[in-house]
Amino acid sequence: MIGELDADGVVEYFRGKSILITGSTGFLGKGLCAMLVEKMLRVQHDVKKLFLLVRANDVESSKQRVQTEVTGREVFQVLKEKHGNGFEDFMEEKVCTLTGDIMYEDLGLGNAKLTEISTEIDIIVNGAATTNFYERYDVAFDANVLGAKHICEFAKMCTKLKMLLHVSTAYVAGEQEGILLEKPFLMGETLREGAQLDIESELNLIKETMRELKANCSSERTEKRTMKELGLKRAREFGWPNTYVFTKAMGEMLLGHLRGDLPVVIVRPSIITSILKEPLPGWIEGIRTIDSFIIGYAKQVLSFFLVDLDSIMDVIPGDMVVNAMMVAMAAHSEEQAQTIYHVTSSLCNPAPYAVLADSVHRYFLHNPPRSGKNGEPVRLSRMRFFRTVPMFRAYMSIKYKLPLEILRLVNIALCGVLSRRYKELSRKYSYVMHLVEFYAPYTLFKGCFDDMNTERLRMAMKNNEKDKSRGYDFGFDPMSIDWDDYFYRIHIPGVVKYLND
Template sequence: MIGQLDADVVVGYFTGKSILITGSTGFLVLVEKILRVQPDVKKLYLLIRAADDQSAKQRVETEVTGREIFQVLKQKHGNRFEDFIQEKVCPLAGDIMYENLGLPNAKLTVLLKEIDIIVNGAATTNFFERYDVAFDANVMGAKHICQFAKRCNKLKMLLHVSTAYVAGEQEGILPEKPFQVGETLREGTHLDIGSELNLIKDTRRQVKANRFSETAEKRTMKELGLKRAREFGWPNTYVFTKAMGEMLLGHLRGDIPVVIIRPSIITSILNEPLPGWMEGIRTIDSFIIGYAKQALSIFLVDLDLIMDVVPGDMVVNAMMVAMAAHSEEQAQHIYHVTSSLRNPAPYAVLAESGHRYFLHNPPRSRKNGEPMPLSRMRFFRTLPGFRMYMAVKFRLPLELLRLLNIALCGAFSRRYNELSRKYRYVMHIADLYAPYALFKGCFDDTNTERLRVVMANKQQDKSRGYDFGFDTKTIDWDDYFYRVHIPGVVNYLCD
């Protein structure tokens, strides 16, 4: 199939297909695109965490099809939009942490006969998630999806969304290579996924036996995740558990066709259907929001380093092309949907375009609506430099406040505790995000480039209004940040 790809073949591929999508409340762009370009898709089954199908339906209406990104589709279908959605979209209450995705038997029987394609986008993406929660979604979830896929009678494709950062903090060129079970990023260690599960169960038992408070339990489980991730060389619980999910999928898949897509940092839509649209605050967006509100004056980042970002519509285009390209192949393919190798964007571009954007569109005071004076941000290129600044500027005054508080018999206790908590939070966030702000790796995307080459000049059908481009080389980053992404962040994320 790969040699014959073009936009029409990709669109045609989805005709009459039944697709199960998990994590759709986080991946609206995919749901929208399939429904827009291929109205003859048979059914999109959206697996949603909800008490029952009726609540799942309500979640889909408010969190998926009711969102602004569906405007173009609404216009296209006019007052038939609701009927179209009713006909094509089937919300299912379920959860990938359970075997059979938590689906009742009757429904399972129907789905196993019906499903052609599975897209597993569901994940817990919090870097500092409880280990048990992240393990359930990102490791057991991948396993359950794989087991479900193997039972589907006519499955043609299982596409699993992972992340390029399963590579941890490695430097240099990072290949699109599968993980072997047990592989780690730290020399001299071996990972046993079964033992990790037992460790989680044992820790849960101890926590219960010792009657930990809810807060203490949460902290224990979160710290356990971070500790285990770092033990094996990953910087946080999220990417560690995503890597284990990939390992299980590769190991258990048998001969089902699997595509693993590893995007880097997904940013706002570049082209269609709504440039600038996004949801959820990403690493780099906290910088823009901090600047927009003039609430952040320092930032830990080396401006000369490359931030690897890729617009959400390009990720979805790559996913759809890869599904069509490898349908029914009894193999596993891995794709980095990234930009650092072919069109690197240094953090300096974002800092400059951000400053220029806010000079031209000054942030306004919440109190009186007046434009606020713009102060430039201060950037720290190393964690020790950042820590030193924080110690002098905040830790030292805090220490003085602590002593004063003791001398005045606790008169400033509340203030001290509050400031101390804030300080610890900032340091913790800096610690968690440092591996990304100071990332020195570069994602090889040879596999993805091969798909791009096949699709070159054949990725669009403008007369029908669709585009399957995912070539990050075509992006002028300064223009994208200035004209699309930063206004998008201001519009959709800053309240």
Template sequence: MVAAMEEGRIPGYFKNKSILITGSTGFLGKILVEKILRVQPDVKKIYLPVRAADAASAKQRVETEVIGKELFGLLREKHGNGFQSFMEEKIVPLAGDIMYENFGVEGSQLREMSRELNVIVNGAATTNFYERYDVALDVNVMGVKHMCQLAERCPNLEVILHVSTAYVVGEKQGLVQERAFGKGETLRAGTQLDIDAELRMARDSRKQLAEEEDGSEKKERKAMKELGLARAREFGWPNTYVFTKALGEMMLGQLRGDIPVVIVRPSIITSIHKDPLPGWIEGTRTIDAILIGYAKQNLSCFLADLDFTMDVIPGDMVVNAMMAATVAHASPERRGQQTAVYHATSSLRNPAPYAVLYRTAFRYFSEHPRVGKKGEPVRACKVHFFSTIAAFHLYMVIKYKLPLELLHLLNLLCCGLFSQLYNDLNRKYKFVMQLVDLYGPFALFKGCFDDGNMEKLRLAMAVDDSVAFNFDPKSIDWDDYFYKIHIPGVVKYVLK
């Protein structure tokens, strides 16, 4: 049970604390760095390891990819001319990588950081669904191992927070509990996982492929991607990303020692709801690929049941939950306790069906039409949705595959006269198939994420904190959020 938090305890906790945040150049990482600095300017240090050749390159990356973003506008206003010196005083860029021991940090810098650290937040991950197996294991699994080894060096460490994903449960149906994975646990009956064996297999496969005489880099990459997918499906997971994130959770359970550990599992993360910049988003999030396809008129059909719940949660709410969970578990009496799991999700408390996304997108692009190549307004079109894979594939054959075969034949007979038409139709076909391949499992997901632990955390918060660090999905009007905040945000920050 989460103990009641004192009045305004969340900002107070971070005063004079030193925090290491991996994945700071990612969407959530930036929001977390900004929020800590905004609510607690007296934080001691925030260490940000980023992939870079040296200290100067690391500093440059942090300046351009983190604090140089629009997201930091409120802080820039608050500190005025002192913004740069404030950032230099608080933020410590590190040329490092979670794929290496001690994140690649060495010498006096490692000794000082280890001595100072109070909190480690691991937000680094490769989120590519079909990543190379060796790369996914290096980042999502070995990264966790290296974090735990680093934690052992830190005498003043109070808590580890690890960002996972709600979809580590694969294609599970019904109510999904906030429960950590057991050692070797799989999603397919009769199978048992051995993480070390998986790491060896990936390493041996890569070595074997490298030694093949006819082995090109492209062939190796394809083979390692296929291996990841095969291993994921062998044990019941739909793709390499969620499989290796589950393995990472297991690795954390094995190596955590007695340090309090919190796992936050967000569902589909969307743009900022409230502060500091409503609608701000970076990169193409899961459902935004669908929105962008719709906006560009490349999406005429999709595999989805409009009545199914689209479990989404704004990025600022995820970060608020992460900060609240960190504070709730950072205490000596938490040492040695079980790993705490929190679902940062909305499907139980305030479910949003896919119909909300479709109707708000249709309304938005009808009222704010995109402009075509010749300056003409592009009319929002209807999309055909299919609730079964069989119906979707039948439609794709009739709508695209047969016409493509016919156009290909006509092209041969007419010396390429229909090349442009063929290429346009083929591009649309490939786009839809790629989207469905990637996001179909989410669109037909029949699970519902329990958030009982998250609700206890909410109820334990002081009044001031529950307002400043709101993560209650019930406070969101989904139609209003998508129409007024999220879709305009995607248009502004992603489509530009």
């Protein structure tokens, strides 16, 4: 049972706390972690210390990475203005970088440092992960599975730990349809009926495959391709669409199995989009599926997209995810249980892809992108959408594969004169088909994420206008979002400003 909360109580909870945050410099994790670090320091300047675990060669390199990839980002502008010339001193006092990696036991920290911080840490936020859908199996397993294990083991060493919050993804649900509940994965559970998963066996398979590759003196390219294909094969064998969500699901299993009586919260966001309200509306880091569509349209390099415009895209602004994380930490502190939260929007405020498509077209019609030396407006044409994979494949076959086959035959007749052109176009065709294969589980997703636990957490928070005036907005209710307004006025301009390089 969650007790009544308010923003003042959430802010006060973090006073004097030391918090370990992983993933602050990861490709996608750093956007969310940067928002979390910024919010904590902005609303509670009396937080004791934020320890950021960073993969680097030495302490100096890790500090440089944090300054460049976290505290140097635009999202810290409000905090910089608040502290003025004292910003650097404030950050030096509150932020401590740790050189290490969750893929190693003891997080790759030396014994002395491990002993020192294990007596200091009150809260652990594990945001570290590799999010590449088609990652090497060994790399994804190290980060997403063993990483969860190592974090859990470290958490048990922390003598005053009050909370371990693990950031997962709602898409550990795979390609299931219907209402998807906020329930944990049990060890060995799979999404394919009759299949039984053994995580230890998966680790042994990875090790054995790597031994064979080394014994055969395989090239780096062969090794990379083999390990990527292995990850995808194993994921699909157990019912997941790609290596990323498969390994994230296994990480959740291990965490639940090993936690003992540790207070654990698993936050499963859907597709995280740009900041809705504060501190910087529109700020975003890391390209998501829907952002590829926006950028492709802006540059007019993407004339078609695989998506059912009537289907629901589950997106959630990054600041709402951070708010939910902070409220959950305060709500479940020292509670010897595991709680799972879907921080999602498909159930309470569903947004069809048609809303995004219309907002994108209107935005660039009113704010035409420019190109060329003279900066002339790009001539816009509406994008073509395909609602099923067979429809898309048929279009690609007629429009691209058939001309490609004709080019191949002409090239043979001309003794290879057009080989370079054929290889280039063939590579582009394969790349597009490859992308579609990985995006389809998301753009054609038929599930709906139940958020009953999250709704209880929202209901426990009392709204106070006085709190908002002080920058204490901890709202995470998707019902408050007008999706068309958000996309047109905030998200699309944010993508153009921060991602459209």
